[in-house]
Amino acid sequence: MTAIQSNDLCLSYGETCIFQDLNICxxxxxxxxxxxxxxxxxxxxLRSLARLLTxxxxxxxxxxxxxxxxxxxxxxxxxxMLPQGPSAPEGLTVLQLVKQGRYPYQNWLQQWSKEDESMVQRALELTNMKHLAERSVDSLSGGQRQRAWIAMTLAQGTPTILLDEPTTYLDLAHQIEVLDxxxxxxxxxxxxIVMVLHDINLACRYADNIVAIKDRKVWAEGQPQDVITEELINSVFDLECRIIEDPLFGTPMVVPYGSGKQPGQLHGASDTETPAALVV
Structure with a gap:
């Protein structure tokens, strides 16, 4: 079954074409x-899929x-939809922020309900933010702040969630926490869940479906083991690499290298030196 699809989608900023006749499922x-x-x-x-861009x-x-x-x-x-780097008004508490997620269900006939309260509390619990509910959002650490925004998104109670680089500016521990x-x-x-990620190895670990984009078109789409190849990484990122199996999860793992230090070259060794460990 398909959650979101585009049919002959054309996107542009002014006269600049971004995508032409894009079809994805x-x-x-x-x-x-x-x-x-x-x-x-x-x-x-991602913004166009969320109707933020016409x-x-x-x-x-x-x-x-x-x-x-x-x-x-x-x-x-x-x-x-959780955009990249969202900001909250100064002094807004975590609880007040998360309550904003229930806005789509409010009208002049239906005010705050028990269901609204239940959804907010559940979102705080799922994101481990209940103990920080009365803290102001601007006083939180980067990881806590991101969890607060995700809690607001969860409080919306939608079957589909879009996130633009939800791990940006987070250290590795908090990246794993958010993705978990x-x-x-x-x-x-x-x-x-539909999201943009920069870390290809984390994308492979968590994604059922990967969409690789280059030159304003979908370059490849499918399961990580089918999509992530050395040829694709070279084509999409202009980067040489080796693909190995993640020893913990069995998913593709990209080991990149550039034009400087080459595979097998020890740190500090010149091109003419033979590493002692390789002498037989």
Whole structure:
């Protein structure tokens, strides 16, 4: 089944074409990760799928409905979008931020309900932010702040969640923490997760489906073991590498190298020196 698909989608900024006649299908209940070099259009595509960018032509279909025909609140009940580097008003508490996730369900007839409260508390619990609920968002560490924003996204209660580089500016421990949280949501609740990641090895580890983007088009799409090859990394990132198996997860692992230090060359050894360990 398909959660989101694009039909002959054309995206542009002014006269600059970003994507032309793009057709993709993102599987329902799976984790899809967009990869590609800086400026290739990953974030632009994600924004268009969330209806934050109006296409020049073509359509985005969300759960079988043309997203352009849906009311704003209806889209917000079906899909949540966490942009890159979101900011909150000064002094806003974590609890106040997370409550914003329930906005799509509010109107002048229906005010704050027990269901709203339950969803907020559950989001705080899932993200391990309950003990920080009364702290201001701007006083949190980078990892805590990102979890607060994810909690707000979860409080929306949508079956589909889009995230633009959710691990940016986080250290490795917090990157794993955030990705584990999203993985658990996918496994336990079958939420459809679509995100942009820069770390290809983490993308391979967590994704069911990888979409590689280059030259304003989808270069390859599919399961990590089918998509991530030495040829693809060279073509998409202009980078030489070796692909080995992740010893813990069995997924593809990219071992990159450039034009400087070469594979097998010991640190500090010149090109003419023979490493002592290799002397027989």
């Amino acid at each position: 993102l599987p329902k209940g799976k984790i899809t990760v967009f990869i590609g070099s800086n400026g290739c259009g990953k974030s632009t595509l 296409p020049k032509s073509g359509q985005v279909v969300l759960d079988g409905s043309d997203i352009a025909t849906l009311k704003t609140k209806e889209v917000a009940r079906r899909m949540a 949280l999203l993985f658990d949501l996918n496994v336990r609740e079958r939420r459809t």
